[in-house]
Amino acid sequence: MYAIGTEEEAGFILYHHLQAQASINSWDYPEPPEGWKRLGSGCYRVAYLAPSGVVYKVQGRYSNDNDRTWQSNFSEVQNLRKHHLKRFPKGCRLPRWNSFEFPEGKIVVAMEKFDRLLNSLTWQERDSTREARIRMLGILDDVHDTHDANLAYDDKTKEVVIIDWGA
Numbered sequence: 251m252y253a254i255g256t257e258e259e260a261g262f263i264l265y266h267h268l269q270a271q272a273s274i275n276s277w278d279y280p281e282p283p284e285g286w287k288r289l290g291s292g293c294y295r296v297a298y299l300a301p302s303g304v305v306y307k308v309q310g311r312y313s314n315d316n317d318r319t320w321q322s323n324f325s326e327v328q329n330l331r332k333h334h335l336k337r338f339p340k341g342c343r344l345p346r347w348n349s350f351e352f353p354e355g356k357i358v359v360a361m362e363k364f365d366r367l368l369n370s371l372t373w374q375e376r377d378s379t380r381e382a383r384i385r386m387l388g389i390l391d392d393v394h395d396t397h398d399a400n401l402a403y404d405d406k407t408k409e410v411v412i413i414d415w416g417a
Contacts, residue, residue, distance in 0.1 A: 254361070256304075260352075263282075263298050264308055264358050279296040286298050295307050304360050306358055323349070340382065342382050343411055345362050345402070346361070348361075383401070386410060393412065396412060
């Protein structure tokens with residue numbers, strides 16, 4: 251775990267998300283508050299970019315049934331902690347991340363922002379990451395949602411970084 255994000259920002263986006271979602275009463279993800287940006291979402295979680303440049307992941311719905319199961323923020327934190335001390339192959343690394351737990355076990359995950367996902371790389375750039383990706387996935391046999399939209403590319407270090415650890 252790294253010192254990234256703040257409890258204040260995590261609490262702010264969680265509160266906004268829960269309040270806005272209650273008013274739309276559906277599985278749709280609410281629009282972000284002013285100054286924030288919605289980066290994307292999957293079936294169970296949505297990622298918001300804070301004005302500070304940190305990404306915050308909030309679960310689509312919080313309930314006693316799914317808070318601590320597959321593709322939840324809880325499972326993402328467990329996977330990140332489990333693999334934190336592993337030595338990653340050359341060309342790969344863990345993201346900088348942090349987690350914040352709020353009342354009733356609601357967890358918000360903070361993560362560094364990357365400018366590009368693997369699915370946005372040119373074919374030549376993607377080919378240059380192939381060996382690193384294969385080696386990385388070889389040591390992460392319990393992380394399953396590793397398609398190119400869940401893998402980021404760090405342009406500064408030329409490393410592949412998994413950004414979705416919830417599965």
